[in-house]
Amino acid sequence: MFKAILKTVKQEKTKSSLSEQQDIAQIPKIEEKQCQTNFNRQILEYLPYQVPNSIEAIFYIKEILTLQQQEYLMNEIYNQPKRWVDLLHSNRRVQKYGGDVKDEGLINVELLPDFLSQLSNLCFLDDNTLKINHALINEYAPGIGIHPHFDGPLYHNFVNIFSINSTCIFKFKKEDQSLKLFVEPGSLLIFTKQAYTEWLHGINYHHDDTILMNIKYNQVCNTDLINFPQTSLYQNLQKVDNVIEYLNSQPNYELCQIQNDNQFTHSLIIRRLLRVSITLRHVPYKRI
Numbered sequence: 001m002f003k004a005i006l007k008t009v010k011q012e013k014t015k016s017s018l019s020e021q022q023d024i025a026q027i028p029k030i031e032e033k034q035c036q037t038n039f040n041r042q043i044l045e046y047l048p049y050q051v052p053n054s055i056e057a058i059f060y061i062k063e064i065l066t067l068q069q070q071e072y073l074m075n076e077i078y079n080q081p082k083r084w085v086d087l088l089h090s091n092r093r094v095q096k097y098g099g100d101v102k103d104e105g106l107i108n109v110e111l112l113p114d115f116l117s118q119l120s121n122l123c124f125l126d127d128n129t130l131k132i133n134h135a136l137i138n139e140y141a142p143g144i145g146i147h148p149h150f151d152g153p154l155y156h157n158f159v160n161i162f163s164i165n166s167t168c169i170f171k172f173k174k175e176d177q178s179l180k181l182f183v184e185p186g187s188l189l190i191f192t193k194q195a196y197t198e199w200l201h202g203i204n205y206h207h208d209d210t211i212l213m214n215i216k217y218n219q220v221c222n223t224d225l226i227n228f229p230q231t232s233l234y235q236n237l238q239k240v241d242n243v244i245e246y247l248n249s250q251p252n253y254e255l256c257q258i259q260n261d262n263q264f265t266h267s268l269i270i271r272r273l274l275r276v277s278i279t280l281r282h283v284p285y286k287r288i
């Protein structure tokens with residue numbers, strides 16, 4: 001997987017970005033084969049991952065984390081039981097790292113723990129002078145989501161969200177418009193600009209998610225997702241002999257036929273599991 005990512009790395013960009021960001025000397029060099037739980041420093045160009053028709057400000061990178069890396073992150077997160085804070089009104093738990101985000105900026109600043117500073121090496125920012133300095137870990141039991149919201153002006157408007165363990169549908173909303181993305185374990189979702197400032201984002205409080213599909217001649221021709229061609233689901237479907245058989249055989253999937261619809265022939269219902277997300281951002285420091 002990392003090979004695929006490495007293909008997109010531009011040598012020149014890599015050199016300059018490395019010198020401007022965190023000290024590379026701190027990050028052990030790891031052979032690709034050994035890269036089990038370590039995060040190789042990779043400065044990626046995020047533009048090739050732009051989601052088409054997505055107001056040009058949403059990016060989706062599937063499989064940026066290996067299974068081992070996801071396992072490693074889960075272990076690190078669940079080894080910090082005292083860090084969990086229950087958000088009673090939202091029915092989810094969060095862990096916060098890096099400091100408190102206040103009107104004046106970041107206060108009570110703490111360095112990110114090792115597992116998060118390593119993960120931040122896979123993140124993007126649109127400004128080389130800024131560093132990831134804040135992480136929010138959200139844990140969603142099946143059925144739990146996050147209400148549509150803006151992240152607000154206290155963060156730099158460039159968000160990196162890694163997903164672990166479960167898929168979900170992530171929605172952007174503006175007035176009566178809605179954009180649906182399928183977000184998979186091991187993926188990185190990035191959004192910025194008007195996706196940050198003008199569109200609300202959220203995840204429904206559902207036990208399962210539904211993707212509408214137009215399946216014709218053993219191919220999924222169309223869906224109601226804006227990032228379908230960029231997903232692992234799409235990639236897997238390209239490899240199978242019989243699309244309907246494959247979808248019917250997946251343990252967490254249920255494929256139903258839709259009658260009398262011009263656009264879609266099937267709905268794919270996907271059961272949610274416990275999902276953990278890691279949101280990494282830059283918060284300006286408090287000015288003295």
Ligand SMILES: O=C(O)CCC(=O)C(=O)O
Nearest residue numbers: 136138146151161277279
């Ligand atoms: O868990 C996610 O994917 C979204 C988290 C989020 O939007 C937030 O914490 O502000």
Ligand SMILES: [Fe+2]
Nearest residue numbers: 149150151201
């Ligand atoms: Fe958010």
